[in-house]
Amino acid sequence: MLAEGPRGRPETGGRDERAAGRQIVLAMITDADGRLAFANGDLLALGGWRWSDLSGRLWHEVLIAPEHRRRVVRAFDRAVTGKDGAACVEAPLRTSDGRVRMVAWSNTPSLDEDGRPTSVTSVGVDVTRWTEERDRLAAERDFDASHDRLTGLPNASTFRWRLGSELSAGRRLGRSTGVLLVALDRLRTVVETLGQEAGDQLVAEMGERLSDCVEAAAGAIAGRPLPPATPSGAPQPMNAWMVARWSDDEFAVLLPGLVFPEEAVYMARTIVATVAAPCTGSAADLRLSAAIGIALAPSDGDNPATLMRHAAMAQHAGRTSAEHMVRFELSLSQEAEGRLLIEQQLPLALERGELSVAYQPEVDAASHRIVGLEALARWHHPVLGEVPPVRFIPVAEEIGVIGEIGQFVLRSAVRHAAQWRSDGLGDVRVAVNVSAYQLTDRSLVAAVLECLDETGFPAHLLELEVTESAAMVDAQAAAEVLGELARLGVTISLDDFGTGYSNIGKLQNLAVSTIKIDRSFLLEDEANPAADPGALLHAMVTLGRNLGLRVIAEGVETEEQLNRLQPQGLDAYQGFLFSRPVPAAEILRLLRADRPLGSDSGTQIA
Ligand code: C2E
Ligand code: MG
Ligand code: MG
Numbered sequence: 001m002l003a004e005g006p007r008g009r010p011e012t013g014g015r016d017e018r019a020a021g022r023q024i025v026l027a028m029i030t031d032a033d034g035r036l037a038f039a040n041g042d043l044l045a046l047g048g049w050r051w052s053d054l055s056g057r058l059w060h061e062v063l064i065a066p067e068h069r070r071r072v073v074r075a076f077d078r079a080v081t082g083k084d085g086a087a088c089v090e091a092p093l094r095t096s097d098g099r100v101r102m103v104a105w106s107n108t109p110s111l112d113e114d115g116r117p118t119s120v121t122s123v124g125v126d127v128t129r130w131t132e133e134r135d136r137l138a139a140e141r142d143f144d145a146s147h148d149r150l151t152g153l154p155n156a157s158t159f160r161w162r163l164g165s166e167l168s169a170g171r172r173l174g175r176s177t178g179v180l181l182v183a184l185d186r187l188r189t190v191v192e193t194l195g196q197e198a199g200d201q202l203v204a205e206m207g208e209r210l211s212d213c214v215e216a217a218a219g220a221i222a223g224r225p226l227p228p229a230t231p232s233g234a235p236q237p238m239n240a241w242m243v244a245r246w247s248d249d250e251f252a253v254l255l256p257g258l259v260f261p262e263e264a265v266y267m268a269r270t271i272v273a274t275v276a277a278p279c280t281g282s283a284a285d286l287r288l289s290a291a292i293g294i295a296l297a298p299s300d301g302d303n304p305a306t307l308m309r310h311a312a313m314a315q316h317a318g319r320t321s322a323e324h325m326v327r328f329e330l331s332l333s334q335e336a337e338g339r340l341l342i343e344q345q346l347p348l349a350l351e352r353g354e355l356s357v358a359y360q361p362e363v364d365a366a367s368h369r370i371v372g373l374e375a376l377a378r379w380h381h382p383v384l385g386e387v388p389p390v391r392f393i394p395v396a397e398e399i400g401v402i403g404e405i406g407q408f409v410l411r412s413a414v415r416h417a418a419q420w421r422s423d424g425l426g427d428v429r430v431a432v433n434v435s436a437y438q439l440t441d442r443s444l445v446a447a448v449l450e451c452l453d454e455t456g457f458p459a460h461l462l463e464l465e466v467t468e469s470a471a472m473v474d475a476q477a478a479a480e481v482l483g484e485l486a487r488l489g490v491t492i493s494l495d496d497f498g499t500g501y502s503n504i505g506k507l508q509n510l511a512v513s514t515i516k517i518d519r520s521f522l523l524e525d526e527a528n529p530a531a532d533p534g535a536l537l538h539a540m541v542t543l544g545r546n547l548g549l550r551v552i553a554e555g556v557e558t559e560e561q562l563n564r565l566q567p568q569g570l571d572a573y574q575g576f577l578f579s580r581p582v583p584a585a586e587i588l589r590l591l592r593a594d595r596p597l598g599s600d601s602g603t604q605i606a
Pocket of ligand 3: 495496516518554
């Protein structure tokens with residue numbers, strides 16, 4: 001670190017000279033043509049010159065390196081002719097052995113009676129060490145302004161700037177530029193449950209993984225290695241990939257000079273796999289997933305703002321796609337407008353009484369009689385019409401109204417079920433879906449208690465459905481909330497079983513009593529007739545049985561599916577074959593009829 005002078009300014013001059021108590025001061029006098037008439041001992045010593053090397057020569061030809069000459073001479077001229085007043089001129093002084101010292105010169109001309117300089121006296125101070133320190137600090141400041149502190153990656157504005165340059169270069173060369181917008185799913189939940197530090201650690205780890213994986217994949221693309229990125233800090237060469245931190249939970253990847261769109265897709269696929277690998281540190285139990293939006297210039301946009309907006313729309317679609325990534329297409333733009341409308345309207349839906357609950361029967365596997373009812377949220381908007389839950393539930397989670405919606409469904413379901421029970425329609429279980437966000441919130445337990453108290457509905461007839469991934473986000477916090485609910489006597493089921501990233505070992509730790517096998521397992525077998533039909537189903541049913549759980553198949557639509565399910569020995573079925581989700585009044589009718597559901601019985605409701 002440089003010593004500070006009395007007024008906070010770094011001192012100049014060499015350490016040895018200061019130690020010797022003497023400040024080096026350089027001096028030279030040049031004539032009207034700029035030829036050297038005098039150089040003092042310090043100047044000769046610093047430059048390693050003899051006076052005979054300098055005497056009578058143009059000062060800048062000897063003392064200034066050719067590449068700096070024009071600029072320095074102009075600056076000297078301006079200072080001498082008074083245009084910059086008494087400005088001090090900083091100039092690199094060339095030494096006899098080719099090294100460079102930075103010298104700050106102050107120049108005083110002697111003028112003839114017409115005001116023309118007859119000679120110039122220049123006095124200089126060696127400021128090399130100070131300018132080096134200043135440049136280093138400036139570089140650090142530049143780095144801080146252009147990079148993200150946590151990951152050390154370029155930040156969003158640097159990315160935008162680079163994207164702009166690459167787009168212009170791409171236009172000139174007729175090449176495509178790709179951007180990937182990578183969102184880390186569930187990071188918000190990690191931060192809320194494990195804390196900011198764990199979240200930061202995870203983001204830093206993901207940043208490193210992404211850089212490594214993009215570097216490797218870029219090299220592999222079509223055997224046509226892209227130029228590597230330079231280490232952080234150094235300017236990125238054009239036409240090189242870049243990974244940047246785009247927002248709290250998003251990274252942006254720049255892929256310039258693409259030849260085929262497939263290259264961007266390949267890259268996205270690699271990133272999906274990289275992000276899904278198990279985490280380390282305090283989040284070791286966790287698996288994040290990525291949702292990636294792909295947009296390619298020029299077809300998906302030809303300026304940074306449009307391209308990034310379209311990548312963001314594609315990313316939203318990527319969240320619900322099986323592949324975790326989607327390339328932008330025009331329909332997404334319309335979709336995003338619809339989504340925005342949902343975002344605006346959803347908070348009002350509860351107030352305006354637009355939400356209701358539909359119920360779908362679960363039937364006993366042997367008798368096909370109703371043993372349970374799944375409560376499903378329904379939203380009828382005066383203009384948008386019926387908005388399906390797959391559209392509004394994720395928005396509700398994002399904008400933070402899922403708690404209210406969840407509690408509305410819970411209250412309605414428990415009140416209805418209590419009413420049916422007190423009407424003597426039997427002990428029918430009612431199942432309510434619970435979102436991941438509700439599972440980390442203690443108010444769920446309070447709401448459940450309140451509902452049961454208010455209605456006198458028996459706790460064991462209330463079932464809460466959680467999805468595998470929701471339960472596993474932070475297994476410990478989820479287990480605590482679920483444990484508390486289980487102690488109240490409420491039963492827990494794992495919804496969409498088989499589609500999450502569950503660690504089977506954890507199943508035993510969660511207070512789960514039922515698994516609902518996702519309907520994709522009924523479809524997958526059909527799509528893959530070569531595979532042993534029912535092998536996967538069989539494995540899951542066996543797993544459930546071994547853990548002592550009730551096993552339900554969701555989404556039974558056809559007789560054929562039912563026939564395949566029957567030998568598996570499940571406990572119950574749910575699906576359109578027996579009944580679609582219907583309003584409470586319709587359920588009342590079905591419960592009163594008390595007959596088996598399904599095509600055989602003729603009570604199926606279309
Ligand atoms: P889920 O909990 O797995 O609910 C079952 C979904 O499958 C329902 O869709 C139901 O209509 C549909 N389904 C049932 N049988 C069949 C069938 O045979 N064939 C086909 N193709 N589909 C069938 P729905 O009502 O659209 O709900 C979709 C998802 O939205 C639910 O999946 C659940 O995850 C979520 N959801 C619905 N209501 C709520 C709620 O109140 N809270 C929360 N957190 N999520 C909810
Ligand atoms: Mg469900
Ligand atoms: Mg389900």
